[in-house]
Amino acid sequence: MDTSPELDVLFTGRTVRAALDAVADYGRPLPRCFYRRSSLEVAPELLNKLLVRDGRGGRIVEVEAYLATGDPGSHSYRGRTGRNAVMFGPPGHLYVYFTYGMHWCANAVCGADGEGTAVLIRALAPTQGIETMRAARPAARRDRDLCSGPAKLCQALGITGDDDGRDLVAGTGGIRILDDGTPPPATPGRSVRIGLSAGAEHPWRWFVPGDPNLSRRG
DNA sequence: ACCGGGATGTTCT
DNA sequence: GAACATCCCGGTG
Numbered sequence: 001m002d003t004s005p006e007l008d009v010l011f012t013g014r015t016v017r018a019a020l021d022a023v024a025d026y027g028r029p030l031p032r033c034f035y036r037r038s039s040l041e042v043a044p045e046l047l048n049k050l051l052v053r054d055g056r057g058g059r060i061v062e063v064e065a066y067l068a069t070g071d072p073g074s075h076s077y078r079g080r081t082g083r084n085a086v087m088f089g090p091p092g093h094l095y096v097y098f099t100y101g102m103h104w105c106a107n108a109v110c111g112a113d114g115e116g117t118a119v120l121i122r123a124l125a126p127t128q129g130i131e132t133m134r135a136a137r138p139a140a141r142r143d144r145d146l147c148s149g150p151a152k153l154c155q156a157l158g159i160t161g162d163d164d165g166r167d168l169v170a171g172t173g174g175i176r177i178l179d180d181g182t183p184p185p186a187t188p189g190r191s192v193r194i195g196l197s198a199g200a201e202h203p204w205r206w207f208v209p210g211d212p213n214l215s216r217r218g
Numbered sequence: 219a220c221c222g223g224g225a226t227g228t229t230c231t
Numbered sequence: 232g233a234a235c236a237t238c239c240c241g242g243t244g
Contacts, residue, residue, distance in 0.1 A: 064236070073236070083229070100237050101226030107236090120236060139239065151237050195236050215237095 026050070026128075027178030032169050035091035039065040039110040039117040044206040046108065046119055046177070047184040053157045054174040056129025058147055059182070062122040062207040062214050064193045066107070068115045073199025076116030086165045088116045094175060096154070096164040103151035106159050108168060108177060122150045122194070122205070125213045133157070149215040185209065189218060 043065040066074040075084045086095045095107040107118035124147035133146045133156040140146045147153035166173045189209040
């Protein structure tokens with residue numbers, strides 16, 4: 001792929017969105033060594049990467065880190081169970097869990113094999129497959145309602161428990177995290193994590209400041 | 219804009 | 232039996 005979306009616009013007159021729609025998985029896969037580091041390092045660096053599945057997805061604008069030890073907010077806190085097994089597996093895989101009786105949420109597993117740390121993907125700025133995502137999320141009134149929450153983006157991309165354990169580097173199941181050359185923000189927004197009763201004091205949420213697709217303001 | 223409650227079922231105490 | 236890394240809808244300013 002040697003034509004950037006921007007050049008495509010110059011040559012064809014199409015919009016960036018149309019160009020991205022035409023190139024389903026634009027960008028290069030992140031090497032597995034990217035994920036092998038601490039989720040505290042990986043989380044802010046995932047900002048502005050792309051999460052895509054078969055031509056639908058967007059730019060990651062909000063993430064949270066969940067640690068392997070000493071983090072009572074983390075699913076790995078009380079050790080390995082059937083649900084969190086993938087989180088304890090090798091890095092670069094997708095850990096998907098079911099919550100509140102009806103919602104799926106997706107994480108990128110970090111750290112070393114057996115460690116149990118991951119980054120929750122909380123919001124995307126939609127870039128491609130907009131119509132498909134709208135069909136998958138009839139409750140969304142505007143584009144900014146499509147992926148502005150961890151369960152919303154899973155619904156928009158069709159991510160369910162069947163995708164637990166997908167390899168984000170190899171792209172099994174069509175799910176990938178890609179780098180299209182856009183760097184993370186030099187000064188990302190930062191706050192405490194959302195929706196936790198335990199471990200709520202740690203500032204382990206990062207976001208692209210001012211992005212309209214955040215799950216919450218600031 | 220902001221707030222409150224209901225939906226819905228798996229997981230762990 | 233309680234908690235839950237949430238979302239949606241319908242109320243009120």
